[in-house]
Amino acid sequence: MKPKEAPIARPPHPLLSRDLIARTALGLIDRDGSDGASVRRIAANLGVNPTSLYNHVPNRAAIIEDVRAIVSANIDSRPLRETSWENGLRTWARSYRSAFAGHPRAIPLLMTTRSSTPVLMAQYEDFAVAAEAVGWTSTQVLPLLTAFESFILGSVLDMSGPAVVFDPTGQEEQFPRFAAAFSSLEHEDPNDPVASRAFELGLAMLISSARPEHYDAR
Incomplete structure (x- = not known):
């Protein structure tokens, strides 16, 4: 009788891979910030x-570059090439915000380290091509991109904190108009918080002046 083959022992831990390391790092960053x-x-x-x-x-x-690639893979830059400049910016910016919304603690780490990950470079190429197509020069592309990124990532940090970080309660007589604006939060729709409305308002303002003919360097 042929002896039974011994079962193959399973490793006590998941087999290591570059992807597993990066996803583990991202989970730790989400929990502990840069220290993770x-x-x-x-x-x-x-x-x-x-x-x-x-x-x-x-x-x-x-590892940090791999983490950046995982998060950035959810940014959709295709509309920058496939639709009008304004519609492309709107879709790209919303997807950018959404990609980082679940990982706000990664922002300080990723925004203070240099990157050359192909995923992100391809998205920046889409932005540069679309920007130059409407008249921006190559020397203006980076300031324009940075303006949008600063706004988008600032919005992510805003949505990850309390609804507002100021409270004029008790000072209504001194600051009546701001107190009135603050009191409107009592009727806020939880599905449409201040941070989301602020993002859409700011994005609309940025996009409305995102053509070079509207740019004033003064």
């Missing part, structure tokens, strides 16, 4: 020795 991106913490969460990670990624910077 340390190689030691990522390895501990995966139940492996820190040196094991270097079989898949060269360094911490590469």
Whole structure:
């Protein structure tokens, strides 16, 4: 009788991969902020020795780039090429905000490290092509892109905090008009919070002046 083959032992932990390392890092960043991106913490969460990670990624910077790629993959820049400039900006900006909405604690880390991840570079290429198509020069593309990104990411941070960070209660006589505006929050629709309305208002204002003929450098 042929002896039974011994079952293949399953590894005690999920097999390491570059994607697993990056997604683990993102989860830790979501929980702990930039501190969660340390190689030691990522390895501990995966139940492996820190040196094991270097079989898949060269360094911490590469992990951060992979995290950026995961988040940025949800940004849709195709409308910048496929629709009108204004409609493309609107769709791109909304998808950008949505991509980071679930990861606001990643913003300080990702916005203070250099990036060359192809996912993001392809999106920036779409932006540059669309911007130049309506008349912006190559020297104006980066300031224009930065203006939009600063607004979008600021909006993400705004929506991740309290509805408002100011309260004039008790000072209504000194600041009657602002107090009246503040009191309108009592009737706020939870499905349409201040942060969302502020984003749409600000986005509309940016887009309305997003052609070079409307630009005034004074």
